[in-house]
Amino acid sequence: MVSLAQSDVMNFLNEIASDFPRAISLAAGRPTERLFDRLSPARIAEALGEYQLRSAKQSSRIDELLQYGRTAGVVSDLIAAQLRTDQMVPARPENLLVATGCQEALILCLASLCSGPNDVLLLPNPTYTGAVGAAQASQVRTWALETGDLANAIEMAVSQIGKAGGTARALYLIPDFDNPTGNVIEEAKRREVLELCARHHIAILEDSAYSLFRFDGDDIPPLAALDEAGCVIHLTTYSKTLCPGVRLGAATLPETLFGSREEQQALWKAVVQRKSYVTVNTSPVCQAIVGGLLLDQQCSLRNWIEPALSVYRANRDVMLQMLELTFGASGEVRWNEPAGGFFLKLDLPFEFDADNVVECATDYGVIVMPMAFFSSDRSQNRSVRLSFSAVTPDQIDTAVEVFGRYVTKRMSRRAVA
Numbered sequence: 001m002v003s004l005a006q007s008d009v010m011n012f013l014n015e016i017a018s019d020f021p022r023a024i025s026l027a028a029g030r031p032t033e034r035l036f037d038r039l040s041p042a043r044i045a046e047a048l049g050e051y052q053l054r055s056a057k058q059s060s061r062i063d064e065l066l067q068y069g070r071t072a073g074v075v076s077d078l079i080a081a082q083l084r085t086d087q088m089v090p091a092r093p094e095n096l097l098v099a100t101g102c103q104e105a106l107i108l109c110l111a112s113l114c115s116g117p118n119d120v121l122l123l124p125n126p127t128y129t130g131a132v133g134a135a136q137a138s139q140v141r142t143w144a145l146e147t148g149d150l151a152n153a154i155e156m157a158v159s160q161i162g163k164a165g166g167t168a169r170a171l172y173l174i175p176d177f178d179n180p181t182g183n184v185i186e187e188a189k190r191r192e193v194l195e196l197c198a199r200h201h202i203a204i205l206e207d208s209a210y211s212l213f214r215f216d217g218d219d220i221p222p223l224a225a226l227d228e229a230g231c232v233i234h235l236t237t238y239s240k241t242l243c244p245g246v247r248l249g250a251a252t253l254p255e256t257l258f259g260s261r262e263e264q265q266a267l268w269k270a271v272v273q274r275k276s277y278v279t280v281n282t283s284p285v286c287q288a289i290v291g292g293l294l295l296d297q298q299c300s301l302r303n304w305i306e307p308a309l310s311v312y313r314a315n316r317d318v319m320l321q322m323l324e325l326t327f328g329a330s331g332e333v334r335w336n337e338p339a340g341g342f343f344l345k346l347d348l349p350f351e352f353d354a355d356n357v358v359e360c361a362t363d364y365g366v367i368v369m370p371m372a373f374f375s376s377d378r379s380q381n382r383s384v385r386l387s388f389s390a391v392t393p394d395q396i397d398t399a400v401e402v403f404g405r406y407v408t409k410r411m412s413r414r415a416v417a
Helices: 006-019 041-055 076-087 101-113 129-137 150-163 187-200 261-278 284-296 302-327 354-364 393-416
Strands: 096-099 119-123 141-144 167-173 203-207 232-237 249-252 343-347 383-387
Touching (some): 041 284, 076 249, 076 284, 096 101, 096 261, 101 129, 101 203, 101 261, 119 129, 119 150, 150 167, 150 187, 167 187, 187 203, 302 343
Parallel strands (some): 203 232
Antiparallel strands (some): 096 249, 232 249, 343 383
């Protein structure tokens, strides 16, 4: 059996995709490429021009886009306006750091929050592998929360970490359409977690990568909008809403950190200084592209993402229909029905690991993601993550039907054994 550290997952999947280019991948958590033509060279040039005309009084100069820029970013005001409009985040430009993707924002904040050798980052189990990688890159200790009730798991972790001489400093969460499960934290539970983290002085790193992609039901306020104690740092990305190629994300700090303006300012200075050492500044050209698009859309991406939202909703529905058709009669295979996002979780009656990924790709021409890749223990060994964002409905039909044959074969092996 191949065993992978969570930080090795992306390399493994890239190798599998390269080795089996004709396989249908339900593993890639990427946005659809079917709408990328909206960002043609001409459209990008228009966005650059629109930002340039608005941003500076010297409309004929392009110096500020081609020169080093402000470390904290030059489109903070536009991103803050979009966050306030679309996601109810109380963002102000002076508290918002523009980063080279959400991953950099996460690393910068994490390294600044957990700077001591005994500081610990709390992580759900399972969780996004990039958060684990960010902690490892920052040499931050991690603690996987027990599955089940989130608040109880946090309380238990704080106690156990304290007894071991450590301090829980930060908690990473994707409250909306979590990667990898597709689950959502309901508002009452969000408020409970906020109260608990405020009491224990645990900063929450709220990753909102998928929050705009809701298919069903009403939006739930983000943690940052519910935060009264100053414990939430809101992380956003334009990789999902615009395209990954812009490499733009942001971290929005609260007005105070646990009620202290001095602590907030100290954290802000630490994050900005660390960025100046790592990447100096985020590409002004990429910032200008995003800034111009935000200006064109009146600082709201709701209309812009509607075509993608329709694609993802339709893909989700096709996948659910195919899962019911393929596995509904078995009673041994179960799945959740996410109300948005890119992913769902499928529970199997047998273990599925890296060896099985290769077997499935080789013999069946389909690639799926073991949930074990997202977990620090064996609790997820009988589940897989299925992504419906980057494929077509026909590919979903074929991939689920073929994966069903693989599952049937595995179950027959178990019956014979």
